[in-house]
Amino acid sequence: MPQVDEHLIDDDIDTSAWDGVPIRLRAAGLRWTPQRRTLVDVLREHQGHVTATELISRCRERDQTTTPSTVYRTLDVLEEFGLVAHGHGHDGREEYHVLPGETHGHLYCEACGRQWEIRPETGAAIVDALAADLGFEVDLSHVTISGHCQGCHD
Amino acid sequence: MPQVDEHLIDDDIDTSAWDGVPIRLRAAGLRWTPQRRTLVDVLREHQGHVTATELISRCRERDQTTTPSTVYRTLDVLEEFGLVAHGHGHDGREEYHVLPGETHGHLYCEACGRQWEIRPETGAAIVDALAADLGFEVDLSHVTISGHCQGCHD
DNA sequence: CGGTCGAACGCAACACGTTGCAATAGCAAT
DNA sequence: ATTGCTATTGCAACGTGTTGCGTTCGACCG
Ligand SMILES: [Mn+2]
Ligand SMILES: [Mn+2]
Ligand SMILES: [Zn+2]
Ligand SMILES: [Zn+2]
Numbered sequence: 001m002p003q004v005d006e007h008l009i010d011d012d013i014d015t016s017a018w019d020g021v022p023i024r025l026r027a028a029g030l031r032w033t034p035q036r037r038t039l040v041d042v043l044r045e046h047q048g049h050v051t052a053t054e055l056i057s058r059c060r061e062r063d064q065t066t067t068p069s070t071v072y073r074t075l076d077v078l079e080e081f082g083l084v085a086h087g088h089g090h091d092g093r094e095e096y097h098v099l100p101g102e103t104h105g106h107l108y109c110e111a112c113g114r115q116w117e118i119r120p121e122t123g124a125a126i127v128d129a130l131a132a133d134l135g136f137e138v139d140l141s142h143v144t145i146s147g148h149c150q151g152c153h154d
Numbered sequence: 155m156p157q158v159d160e161h162l163i164d165d166d167i168d169t170s171a172w173d174g175v176p177i178r179l180r181a182a183g184l185r186w187t188p189q190r191r192t193l194v195d196v197l198r199e200h201q202g203h204v205t206a207t208e209l210i211s212r213c214r215e216r217d218q219t220t221t222p223s224t225v226y227r228t229l230d231v232l233e234e235f236g237l238v239a240h241g242h243g244h245d246g247r248e249e250y251h252v253l254p255g256e257t258h259g260h261l262y263c264e265a266c267g268r269q270w271e272i273r274p275e276t277g278a279a280i281v282d283a284l285a286a287d288l289g290f291e292v293d294l295s296h297v298t299i300s301g302h303c304q305g306c307h308d
Numbered sequence: 309c310g311g312t313c314g315a316a317c318g319c320a321a322c323a324c325g326t327t328g329c330a331a332t333a334g335c336a337a338t
Numbered sequence: 339a340t341t342g343c344t345a346t347t348g349c350a351a352c353g354t355g356t357t358g359c360g361t362t363c364g365a366c367c368g
Contacts, residue, residue, distance in 0.1 A: 026364095026365075029365095031363090031364050031365070032364075032365090033363085033364070051354095052354080052355080053353080053354070053355095068354085068355075069355085069356075069357085072354095072355065072356075073356095092354095093353095093354070093355095094354085094355080
């Protein structure tokens with residue numbers, strides 16, 4: 001019996017999005033370079049959240065000549081393609097979400113440092129509340145709300 | 155007939171909170187220094203939102219020897235006293251809200267750069283939604299949600 | 309397979325914020 | 339007024355991220 005491919009279980013992440021990157025870049029008049037390949041190889045092995053700093057050091061493990069500005073610029077390109085999304089932690093530092101899938105915000109616990117995704121219905125409640133208030137259109141992908149998780153308060 | 159003092163009109167900000175600062179500092183075993191006086195004098199003349207960088211340059215106008223680390227450390231102290239509150243703009247840079255009054259979050263328009271306060275009822279809706287979801291306790295004072303304001307979308 | 313164009317690179321400088329440490333100076337008590 | 343304790347300062351170094359610019363090299367074409 002063949003594997004079902006409509007549903008992927010949690011630890012069997014669909015990594016195929018990365019395969020199309022060289023073609024998508026060239027189609028947009030951009031270029032596929034060794035430096036970009038290094039970063040994409042690193043991202044391929046990741047799921048969930050990573051800081052930019054960690055990505056840079058992982059790249060440097062593979063290519064000792066890695067330069068921060070190149071990595072940041074490539075991350076910007078990949079974000080435009082929807083392959084990563086960044087937010088800012090409590091201290092303002094960048095956190096990247098790899099293969100974010102459906103647009104969503106994040107929760108950050110100031111006590112234990114763990115993160116959670118805001119579930120679609122909850123995100124929608126936030127979007128609706130602010131649309132009703134001032135007609136404000138929330139960019140959920142960039143929302144990181146800090147506070148204390150269930151395990152860390154009182 | 156004497157002035158009513160229970161209600162202050164919008165452009166008549168109650169600045170008296172600053173008067174008690176020297177005493178409050180000493181009561182907490184802290185010190186009232188010329189550097190702190192400079193910053194408090196600057197804050198006195200402000201209302202609403204200011205970036206840390208702008209505060210530093212305003213301090214330098216009054217005292218050319220002003221040092222950034224001292225200003226940042228004093229802002230931390232004043233934040234513990236509830237006299238300022240900081241959030242992070244879209245780029246992660248710090249924004250200080252002077253005399254924030256009741257705890258509230260902020261909205262930031264990515265297009266025009268303007269900011270709004272999230273009204274109490276709307277803030278409560280956000281807090282409630284996340285409490286119901288994961289039992290998460292939101293620190294509203296640190297929330298900055300970015301997106302597009304009514305005037306800037308479509 | 310060369311030649312051309314300009315996207316991307318590396319680097320240096322900058323901006324913002326934090327941290328460790330030795331020297332200074334509030335402040336309270338004498 | 340002097341003294342002693344220690345909070346605070348200034349500085350230097352660091353961490354993270356951005357920007358400008360001259361050089362390189364990827365992609366496409368003949
Ligand atoms: Mn913060
Ligand atoms: Mn951002
Ligand atoms: Zn926690
Ligand atoms: Zn706007």
